[in-house]
Amino acid sequence: MxxxxxxxxxxxxxxxxxxxxxxxxxxxxxxxxxxxxxxxxxxxxxxxxxxxxxxxxxxxxxxxxxxxxPTPKPFEGRNCDIGVMHLCFEVDDMDAAVRDLKERGVHLNSEPVVLANGEGVHPGELAGTKILYLRDPDGIQLELFELPK
Incomplete structure (x- = not known):
């Protein structure tokens, strides 16, 4: 790419x-x-x-x-809308990243989620991964991703 x-x-x-x-x-x-x-x-x-x-x-x-x-329209896409994509950035320490983002006043969609077996995650795939969605100044969706240790 x-x-x-x-x-x-x-x-x-x-x-x-x-x-x-x-x-x-x-x-x-x-x-x-x-x-x-x-x-x-x-x-x-x-x-x-x-x-x-x-x-x-x-x-x-x-x-x-x-x-x-031409004059652009503001971003209004939802994560489920066709063609809406997001950028995902891997972090080493989700907790530190969240503290930093909150200090900077960044919009977080929610607190981080830890993917767990039995919640739609199959064993050995992404269980234990922490994910967080946030928005940039234009409301564009971004994701942070911490792999299990």
Whole structure:
């Protein structure tokens, strides 16, 4: 995989948030496009956008994209809606991550959940894994994932 593109409402704010909250620093590579030919590729009429890349996990780029044209709609997808995806980040210490997120005022969907056998988890698969969903400044769903020790 090369990159994951995520449209955001304010590129500079999102870059700061992803670095400050999740520790994902921008690479310094940015692009701008205001090009009719790009419209055909994106299936958007006369798009204009600006994007920046951050390196995640050593080998995948996160591309945050702010469209100036056409005017984007706010994110309203639920986790169950077709096409809604989420980014999942593995953490070593869920409890420390939750404390940090709460201190920063980040929206957590709930407290972390520990997947347990007998609750829809089959033995040997994900039992003991801790998961947490949170939202970025645009309400985009993100997940933290701690594997059992």
């Amino acid at each position: 090369n990159h994951i593109g995520v449209p955001v409402s304010d590129l500079d704010r999102s870059l700061r948030w992803y670095e400050d909250v999740l520790g994902i620093a921008a690479t310094g590579v940015t692009i701008s496009a205001d090009n009719a030919a790009l419209g055909a590729v994106l299936e958007l009429e006369n798009p204009a956008m600006r994007a920046a890349f951050s390196l995640v996990g050593g080998n995948v780029l996160l591309e945050l994209i702010q469209y100036h044209r």
